[in-house]
Amino acid sequence: MKFIADFHIHSRYSYATSKTMDLQQLAIWGQLKGIGLMGTGDFTHPTWQKELQSMLQPAEQGLFLLQSHFQSMVDASVYDTCKGTQRFLLTAEIATVFKRNGKCYKTHSIIFSPSLEVAFKISQKLATIGNIAYDGRPVLSLDVQDLLKIVLDISPDCMLIPAHIWTPHFGLLGSKSGFDSFQECFGDMIEHIYAFEKGLSSSFAMNAQCSQLDRFAILANSDAHSVQNLGREANILDTDLSYFGITQALKNNNPxxxxxxxxxxxxxxxxxxxxxxxxxxxxxxEQSKENQICSGCGKGVTIGVAHRVAQLADRTVEQAQKYIRNRYAIAPLQDIIADSLQVQTSSKKVQKLYQSMLENLGNEFFILLTAKIEDIAIHSNFKIAQSIGAMRSGNVAVTPGYDGVYGTIRFDV
Ligand SMILES: [Zn+2]
Ligand SMILES: [Zn+2]
Structure with missing residues (x-):
């Protein structure tokens, strides 16, 4: 079955997340966005785990859906045009901070669990290492290799997927506290790593420049801390709708x-x-390769992902071309609407038009990727239709983000 999956999200029990990140809101927004399968996020958090246990029911092997009375409340809030299959897969993100040979490393990993029992055992074990109740994404003093051993010991069907691998501070290959290769990080355990998450600041094209990454499946996930950001990156899969169907596809890295x-x-x-x-x-x-000192204050700058990829790349942009996986580049529909109306994304006008587009056209992914430009124009405005056309063909101009500041996009080029 073909579906869109977003494996990395957070509940309201993670630090700096929106209070609306509960299961019903996730299920509503998953449908509005067009996400057929979503990670639950945060399964190690005791309170969130209780909610998962009390609100979800088993669906296909290893997957879950909302219990029917919650599902009917959700269905009542979703436009008919956006209704679709909605499943959850148990996921959690764990931050590990550890030293090897005197150097400090910080990495984030997404864990897939095949069942609530396994999720429960993992949290029990991790609770003996650090505080898992403080943050939905716990920070543990633990080598990521040991984390991998722990989850595989509990169940060999678990998966550990390094998250946003290029992020300077917390990426496996990040400039500040990462490794230079997966091999260096995992050693012999590397055979148990099948996939990684590329993160928002690197593209499939950039990842194709590093031949060490060829062996892995590449995931694109939202890492959403609010419902609006769900699916800002995602994956189009065509697998059995089951835990094993999905994990096997990742293991085979099958296009x-x-x-x-x-x-x-x-x-x-x-x-x-x-x-x-x-x-x-x-x-x-190019500039940060020359000089890594801030011209404003004289302190060191944060080395970004583009620089870091160039450091570890063993293929030129040209050579990498034939290794680039299939992908679509998108911008959030609310940003496109805001740009057309020349107002902030959070403004009421944007929300109103966004909702009416969903109601008339279909879910956000359908609008961004598939809907006819003429239809979009009929149900929004000419500028939005034109911007989506420009986005689909990559005709946009972006002012790049850096050191924690998001970039900004323009469609009128
Ligand atoms: Zn993270
Ligand atoms: Zn400065």
Missing amino acids: QQLIAGIEFFPEMGKYYGSGHRACKVYMTP
């Missing part, structure tokens, strides 16, 4: 099943460029 990634324009990501946010100093990779 017939991993149809395409849906990605941000990487320059929009908040760690794309190098620079220093406090001084508003942005640097291209």
